[in-house]
Amino acid sequence: MGLRELLNGVRWGVHPHDDHKRPAADVPLRVMPLPERLCVPLLQHVGAPALPVVKVGERVLRGQLIAAAQGNVSAPVHSPSSGVISAIGEVTAPHPSGLPFAAITIELDGKDEAGEPLTPQVDPFSLTPAEVSQRIADAGIVGLGGATFPSAPKAQLGLKLSVHTLIINGGECEPYLSSDDSVMRVRADEVIDGVRILMHATGATKALVGIEDNKPEATAAMRKAAEGFASIEIRPVPARYPMGSDRQLVQVLTGKEVPSGARTASIGVLVNNVSTCAAIHRAVRVGEPLYRRIVTVNGGAVAQPGNVLAPIGVLIEDLLRFVGLKETPARLVMGGPMMGVALPHAQVPTVKGCGGILALTAGEITDTAPSACIRCGSCVKACPMGLLPLELSAHIHAGEYDKAEAKGLDDCLACGCCAYVCPSHVPLVQTFYHAKGEVWKRAQQKKRTEFTKGLAQARKERLEREARERVEAAARRKAERAAQQAAAQQAATSASANTAGGASA
Amino acid sequence: MSAQSMILQTVASPHARAGESVSVVMLKVVATLVPATVYGFWLFGSPAFWLWLITIASALAGEAVCLRWAGRDPAPLLKDGSALLTGWLLALSLPPWAPWWIGVVGGLFATTLGKQVFGGLGNNLFNPAMIARIALLVSFPVQMTYWVVPAGAPGLLDGLLITLGHIPVPDAMSSATLLGHAKTDLARGVDLLHTELPGHAFNWVGARVGSLGETSTWLIAAGGVALLTMRIITWHVPVAMLAAIAVPAAIGHAVDPARYIDWTTHLMSGGAMLGAFFIATDYVTSPSTRAGQVVFGLGCGLLTWVIRTYGGYPEGVAFAVLLMNALTPAIDRLIKPRVYGRTFTGKPASVQKGKSK
Ligand code: SF4
Ligand code: SF4
Numbered sequence: 071m072g073l074r075e076l077l078n079g080v081r082w083g084v085h086p087h088d089d090h091k092r093p094a095a096d097v098p099l100r101v102m103p104l105p106e107r108l109c110v111p112l113l114q115h116v117g118a119p120a121l122p123v124v125k126v127g128e129r130v131l132r133g134q135l136i137a138a139a140q141g142n143v144s145a146p147v148h149s150p151s152s153g154v155i156s157a158i159g160e161v162t163a164p165h166p167s168g169l170p171f172a173a174i175t176i177e178l179d180g181k182d183e184a185g186e187p188l189t190p191q192v193d194p195f196s197l198t199p200a201e202v203s204q205r206i207a208d209a210g211i212v213g214l215g216g217a218t219f220p221s222a223p224k225a226q227l228g229l230k231l232s233v234h235t236l237i238i239n240g241g242e243c244e245p246y247l248s249s250d251d252s253v254m255r256v257r258a259d260e261v262i263d264g265v266r267i268l269m270h271a272t273g274a275t276k277a278l279v280g281i282e283d284n285k286p287e288a289t290a291a292m293r294k295a296a297e298g299f300a301s302i303e304i305r306p307v308p309a310r311y312p313m314g315s316d317r318q319l320v321q322v323l324t325g326k327e328v329p330s331g332a333r334t335a336s337i338g339v340l341v342n343n344v345s346t347c348a349a350i351h352r353a354v355r356v357g358e359p360l361y362r363r364i365v366t367v368n369g370g371a372v373a374q375p376g377n378v379l380a381p382i383g384v385l386i387e388d389l390l391r392f393v394g395l396k397e398t399p400a401r402l403v404m405g406g407p408m409m410g411v412a413l414p415h416a417q418v419p420t421v422k423g424c425g426g427i428l429a430l431t432a433g434e435i436t437d438t439a440p441s442a443c444i445r446c447g448s449c450v451k452a453c454p455m456g457l458l459p460l461e462l463s464a465h466i467h468a469g470e471y472d473k474a475e476a477k478g479l480d481d482c483l484a485c486g487c488c489a490y491v492c493p494s495h496v497p498l499v500q501t502f503y504h505a506k507g508e509v510w511k512r513a514q515q516k517k518r519t520e521f522t523k524g525l526a527q528a529r530k531e532r533l534e535r536e537a538r539e540r541v542e543a544a545a546r547r548k549a550e551r552a553a554q555q556a557a558a559q560q561a562a563t564s565a566s567a568n569t570a571g572g573a574s575a
Numbered sequence: 576m577s578a579q580s581m582i583l584q585t586v587a588s589p590h591a592r593a594g595e596s597v598s599v600v601m602l603k604v605v606a607t608l609v610p611a612t613v614y615g616f617w618l619f620g621s622p623a624f625w626l627w628l629i630t631i632a633s634a635l636a637g638e639a640v641c642l643r644w645a646g647r648d649p650a651p652l653l654k655d656g657s658a659l660l661t662g663w664l665l666a667l668s669l670p671p672w673a674p675w676w677i678g679v680v681g682g683l684f685a686t687t688l689g690k691q692v693f694g695g696l697g698n699n700l701f702n703p704a705m706i707a708r709i710a711l712l713v714s715f716p717v718q719m720t721y722w723v724v725p726a727g728a729p730g731l732l733d734g735l736l737i738t739l740g741h742i743p744v745p746d747a748m749s750s751a752t753l754l755g756h757a758k759t760d761l762a763r764g765v766d767l768l769h770t771e772l773p774g775h776a777f778n779w780v781g782a783r784v785g786s787l788g789e790t791s792t793w794l795i796a797a798g799g800v801a802l803l804t805m806r807i808i809t810w811h812v813p814v815a816m817l818a819a820i821a822v823p824a825a826i827g828h829a830v831d832p833a834r835y836i837d838w839t840t841h842l843m844s845g846g847a848m849l850g851a852f853f854i855a856t857d858y859v860t861s862p863s864t865r866a867g868q869v870v871f872g873l874g875c876g877l878l879t880w881v882i883r884t885y886g887g888y889p890e891g892v893a894f895a896v897l898l899m900n901a902l903t904p905a906i907d908r909l910i911k912p913r914v915y916g917r918t919f920t921g922k923p924a925s926v927q928k929g930k931s932k
Contacts, residue, residue, distance in 0.1 A: 086591065166587070245591060317915060330916035330923035407591040428590070436592050441655065442697040444597055447863035451809075456912040460863065476921075478914045486589035493597045494697075500587040 082318070082454035083310045084487045086245045089284065090407075094368045095248035097376035099256055102384065102392050104151055104178050109161045109419040110136065110383035111173040115212040115220050117143030122174055128155050131185035133359050136174050139207065145220045145422075146210045148359035149185075150381030153178035164404045164421060168414035173383070187357035194267045194354045199229055202271040202354055209353030210360045210422075215239055215250070215314065215343030216405060218423035221350065227333075228272035228340040236274045237323055237334070237341040238265055240281035240288065241307065241314035244406025247426040249364040252377040253345045254281065254288035258295035264347030265302055267354050272340055277302045278323045279344070284309040311408060312485040316341040318454050330481055345425070360422060365389065370431035371399035380420065386427055387416035399429035407434075408486045440495045449488035449498060455481045459488035459498045466505040471512065474505055482506070597696075601656030603807055607798035608663060608853070614791040619671035619723065621734025623787045626678050627666040629738070633682025634662025641691035657696050661685050664704035664853060667788025668846060668893070669711075672723045674740045677715065681707045701900045702860045705893045712888070722785065785845070792843045799852025811868035812861060812875075813851040819876025820847055827884065835884065847879065850892035860900040867903075867910040874899045 113119035120137035130136055130149040137147040153176045160170035188208050197205075207222035238261075242250040254261060265277050279296070281289045283306045296302045307313055307322050317328050320339055328334050334341055345363065352358040361382055368375040373394030380389060386402065402413040404424055420427070449459035457478045465474040479502065488498040616624045638658035642649040653659075662682050669677060688710075689703030690696070712719045788795070802808045820841050827835030841847060846854070855861060855875045862871050875895045882891030913919050 084593070086593075321915075327916050327924060329925065330914065332916070332923065401590060403588075403590050405588075408589045410588055410590065412587075412590065430590060435590050438592070438596065441597060441652075442695065444657075444697045444858050445860075445863055446600070446858040447868075450863050450912065451865070453912075455915040457914060458863070458911065478917070478921075481914055481916065484588075490589045490591065491593045491595075493593075493595050493600050495592065495596070497587070499589065503587060 082452070082456070082487075083312055083485075084452050084490055085310055086490075089245040089309075090368065091246060091248050091251070091284070094246070094366055094375035094377065095251050095285075097374070099252055099364065099377050099379060102378050102380040102389065104180060104182060104381065105384055105388040106178060107156070107385070108150055108153075108176045108178060108381055108383035109173045109385060110147055110150065110176065111161070111163075111171060111419055111421055112137050112147060113171060114147065114382070114421040114423065115143075115145045115218045117141060117145070117220060119172060120144060120147045122158050124155050124158075124174065126155050126158060129153070129179075130155060130176065131183050133187070133361060134185040135359075136176075139210075139220075143220055143223055145212050146208065146359075147174070148210055148361045149176060150361040150383055151176070151178050152181050152183040162414060162418050164411065164413060164418045164424070166412045166414060173419060176383075188353075188359055189357035191356055195270055197270075197354075199225075199271045199273065202267060203229075205354045205357070206271070206350055209349070209358065211346065211349050211353055212360070212422050213343055214345035214349060214363060214423060214425065216409070216423045216425060218421075221342070221346055224340065224342075225268060225271040227335055228274065231335040231338075233272055233274050233335050233338050233340045234276060235324065235339045236265065236269055236272065236277040237316075237320055237339050238277055238279040238344055238347060239314055239316070239319055239341055240279055240285070240292070240344045241319055242285075242425075243282060243309065243311040243313040244408050244410070244426070245311075246368040246428055247366045247406045248368075249366045249377055249425040250344050251285050251288050252364050252366070253348050254285070255291050257348050258288075258291040260348040260351040261292065261344050262295040262299065262302060262347075263355070264349070264351035265342075266299065267350055268342060268347060269301070274340065275301060279304045280307040280313070280319050280323050281305070282307055282309040282313055311487065312454055312483065315454065315483055315485060317483070330478075363420075363422065363424075365420060365424060366426040367393045367429075368426065369399065369403075369428040370434050371395050371397050371429040382422055383419045385416070386413065386418050386420065389420070389427060390416060390429060395429060397431060400432040401428075401430045401435050403428040403430060408490065409484065438495045440497055443492075443494050443496050446493060448491040448493065449496075452487040452491045454485060454487060455483060457482060459502075460496075462505075463496060463498050463501050466501050471505060471509055475509060479505055479509065597655045597657070600807055601660050603805055604802065604853070605656065605660055605663060607801045608667065608788070608795075611788045611791045611794035611798060611849075612663070612667065614794050615667070615671065615788045618790065619787060621731045622737045623671035623734075624731075625735050625738040626669060626671065626673055626675070627663075627787065629675050630666035630669065630678035630682045631659060631662035633679045634658050634665065634686045635682075637683040637686035638691065641687055642695075645691075645695075652696075655696065658686050658690075661690070661703045664849075665707050667849060668704065668708050668786050670719060670721050670723070671787040672737060673718055673721065675738050677711060677718055680714075681711050684710050697859055699859055700903070701897050702854055702857050705854055705896050705900075708893050709897060712893070789846050789849050792848045795848040795852065799848065802852060802856075808852070808856040809865065809868070811865050812856045812872040815869045815872025816851040816855050816876040816879075817842060817847065819873045820880050821876075823877065823880045841880065841883070845883075845890045846892035850875065850879070850896060854892065855896050855899070860896075860903055862903055862906045862910065864907070864910055864912055866912075867906045870906055870910060871899050871903065874902065 118141040121140045122137045124130060124136045131152045132149060134149045135146055136149050139146045155174060156177045157175040161173045163169050163171040189205055194202055203222045203225050206225065211221040212218040213221060240250060240254055269277055279292060281292060281304065289304060289306055293304050296304055305323060312318055316334055319341065320334055321327055324339060326337050328337055349360050362379060363382060364377050365380050366377050367389060373396045402416060403410040404413055404427060405411060406426055407428060443460055445460065453459055462474050462477055462479060482502050484499055484502060486499045492498060635653060635658050639649040639653060642652055665681050665685050685703040685707035689701065689706045690699045693699040799813060803810060821838040824838035824841040828837040855872060862868050878895035878898055879891040882888060882894050916924050918924055
């Protein structure tokens, strides 16, 4: 730590006074009994949605493939239990808009009959990296920290760009959430094995596991599990939001910064979440696809907050029924309070990337009307990216999107630190969301205009060419005609001459 | 697209807040001023109290009237506490026995011309309390340098009569401030080694001639430390400012003690402490980055020392802060934090590929 850091403390982010992680984090993990119905979404990852391979009325078994990956960046979807497909259609998306999106609805029969494992059990280290990646892809593993990037293409990318270090994210810095904490406590061996498999798949020679220092049990369990693996290092990191962000974790663990606009792989590191590692262990060792995960259910309105092992696609209302509600929540959030999305209602299914469901009371959300910015600089001090949120916001409000972009709008993580600390409750990150959408829309618009312009240009050129060709053709024809006429004339003249000659002869 | 038509979904994250609202911040600042203020009342008697009350009431009234004019409901905006704080800070920087209309003019000036004409809280370029103080000093130099010796505090009613101008202040009680005294002595050609600095012996407890709330240096500094521990301000501005007063003062005094006041006197006198912890740290008129704040604080301190030493006015803090306020936009434009993953010029940092370990 340099003198600058010493004087300024950790220079970025926020430290929520009360992280609300307890008591939920300390309650033993519970397994949720099977509900009557599951709605398994087809798009649970970034990339193309999966393509259903089952029909309505068909019976499926636990772990059976129900939708296949479509394209390079995609992930297949498997049935979390046994039952009959009752519908393939649209349900409400886990998004505040309440827009519909495609899902496969399964009426469970309660038998929870397992299908065949995807692949036979083998020693993963006898497989080639490509084969390991294939198993990860087949199991539908995506980044479980919330980014939901399919894990197999990421590993392949790491291999291609010759990454040397795996960064394993055990940060889980969002208040309320403890699902990663729980995975590390109860499945530390699986996590470490997953890390080793991933090192094999990516060719990395070193792994650094960053765990926030407010999780001593997890750190102890992981230390124990990592004993004997010299290439895996468990590193406590300061509990500070957004420590779970790739860029911040990389900086803290390696001292390096990921260049703006580049991927972490460009500096030789690849970041994966601890829950993802545990899922990779199961996928590669025993051929178990990703069809359930640990979800933290927390918030003031929850009667028995804690971590729950739940099938993916369970409706939030069923999950809340399992943990019980003390009062009607004022807001439902999927994810953590800093970056999570508010849900329109409880008839929304969970997805692979969902690490937490929060049922917050009115007292916990405290929406205050915004007032004028008092230039206190709190947002500047909080921004982990070194941006000037107050300036960005002013530019956006003035409609100067290009200036906002020049000042790093693209670098904004949308982490919400700035809005969290603002005493005037200026909706900073909300403005940035809006502006990013707007910039994207404008870029699309520009692309479209350019495309149409290109088309118009091409059309103009074609017309010009055609006109030119017509003129040329006409000229050619005229020339030909002239030549013909000349020839005919000549022939006629010579003929007449001949005749004349003949006549004279 | 205007700010109004932009849909700011209240449902967007974050779903939590630090909980510290503007009013809470302002009230905490006010709270840290209470000890120094009460001590000032004790020291200078009830005229000080009445002046304080009048100044704050005028500041609030000025704000309310402007907001009304602008067609906004003043009640919720007055609650943000910024006008209260402005009036309070102004009162602390006034001569304790100044007549009532000084408080009225100053208070009104601070919130109307000092703040609301710029567009209200957050938009003013200059610190409202300091600009009002300078306006008063320039317009009413006699009343604004009418200092009293802290002794024989009059009763509440007598004090009120003094403030209202019905009882003349006994001549024996008026005096110059320490810095003012040094200034006149130097001007008269008396060097500082042979001058008798009034009230110097009492400096440490603040029982000396001076503004209502500025003399109790230790209580103000304690309030400042409280602000630091509550993380309402950071060390950058106050430390830079005090250092930039103390260092040149110490050098000057070492070189020529007959011409330059020593650094402890500089720090303990006038508005140095109040300025460093409460005035220069004003969010609105100081830079928003840490580095910018250091530059700003250094500028405030250095200018204070220069004005005190070479300028025509004995007290430099208010002028120094205003001058630096004018530079704040430039500082903010020039000094920016480096964006993560970019160079200082804003270009994306270069990618160092390969197997470096
Ligand atoms: S949301 Fe963006 S601007 Fe705000 S603190 Fe996070 S990175 Fe900085
Ligand atoms: S935190 Fe809010 S009030 Fe403070 S400078 Fe940023 S936007 Fe302005």
